[in-house]
Amino acid sequence: xxxxHKSVSGATFxxxxxxxxxxxxxxxxxxxxxxxxxxxxxxxxxPYDARQGLLGDRVRHFGYSYFESPEQEALxxxxxxxxxxSEFAARGFRKLAAFEGPFERFLFLDxxxxxxxxxxxxxxxxxxxxxxxAQFDTDLDQVYRPGALRERLVANGARGFNCGLFAGxxxxxxxxRLTNALSSFDSDWSTQLVPNAEQPFxxxxxxxxxxxxxxAHELLPGHC
Numbered sequence: 001x002x003x004x005h006k007s008v009s010g011a012t013f014x015x016x017x018x019x020x021x022x023x024x025x026x027x028x029x030x031x032x033x034x035x036x037x038x039x040x041x042x043x044x045x046x047p048y049d050a051r052q053g054l055l056g057d058r059v060r061h062f063g064y065s066y067f068e069s070p071e072q073e074a075l076x077x078x079x080x081x082x083x084x085x086s087e088f089a090a091r092g093f094r095k096l097a098a099f100e101g102p103f104e105r106f107l108f109l110d111x112x113x114x115x116x117x118x119x120x121x122x123x124x125x126x127x128x129x130x131x132x133x134a135q136f137d138t139d140l141d142q143v144y145r146p147g148a149l150r151e152r153l154v155a156n157g158a159r160g161f162n163c164g165l166f167a168g169x170x171x172x173x174x175x176x177r178l179t180n181a182l183s184s185f186d187s188d189w190s191t192q193l194v195p196n197a198e199q200p201f202x203x204x205x206x207x208x209x210x211x212x213x214x215x216a217h218e219l220l221p222g223h224c
Contacts, residue, residue: 013123014103015041016067018095019111020048024055026112031062038119044101046072048091072097074175078182079198082189092197095163099173110164117223122167125219132172132211134219135161142196143203149192158207159215163199172211173202181205 015034019027027045034043044067045052045059052066059066072094079090098108105123109115126134140160144150150158182201185192193200206213217223 012102012104013041013120014101014106015043015119016046016095016098016101016103016106016108017043017111017113018046018048018092019055020051021054022051023048023111024058027055028058029114030109030111031058031064033115034119035062037115037117041119042103044103046094046097046101048094067097067101069097069100071100071175075178078175078178078201082182082185082201083195083197089195089197093201096173096175096178096198096202099168099170100175101170104170105167106170107167108165113165121220121223122216125216126167126169129214129219130212131214131219132169133206133213134167134216135159135213136165136216137162138215142194143200145190145192145194147192153204153207156207156210157213158203159213160203161206161213163197163202167216173205177209178205181208 015038017027017030031043034041043062043064045055045064046067056066075093075096076090079093083089095108095110098106105127107119107123122134138159138161140150140154140158142162143160144153144158178201181204193204205211
């Protein structure tokens with residue numbers, strides 16, 4: 001890993017997205033924006049599925065790469081448990097493999113997102129503040145249903161953050177730890193969590209496991 005991709009302490013920085021051929025136009029716009037605002041940062045595509053033939057050529061053209069691991073299949077299996085009838089929602093869990101990827105501090109962006117300002121500052125802030133996860137937008141109604149669970153978690157600091165854009169620390173989540181945290185949910189889980197792909201489950205994991213979560217604007221006042 002080139003030294004330009006590391007912090008002063010030596011931690012590796014990078015960007016992830018989840019994509020396949022069907023979102024190639026969005027992904028290309030994302031690649032261009034990252035090249036513009038973070039030209040030295042590596043980017044890894046987490047494959048949404050096997051449809052990568054067209055996108056793969058563009059990934060290589062930009063000098064980016066893929067990140068593939070058994071962790072992605074394990075995470076998708078968790079998604080299939082909760083969304084047996086929705087492949088789209090189940091495959092969204094694959095993005096959480098970013099927590100087990102090559103970058104010690106990372107920014108995850110959905111393929112329909114764009115970088116509009118420099119990226120490295122948030123990764124430096126995540127490292128300096130020693131947080132597990134930094135979030136950029138909140139809406140409890142997109143995460144938790146009204147009720148006892150929501151009230152308890154909010155009383156302990158839950159915010160209900162968006163999972164299309166977040167920064168994190170490698171190792172803060174694994175498929176096994178996520179499985180363990182979600183073990184109490186059964187077939188009526190959607191009475192407590194909003195069925196919004198992986199979003200409520202990452203939130204619940206962060207709140208249940210008491211991850212160190214900060215808002216990006218708290219870490220970088222005036223920047224985010």
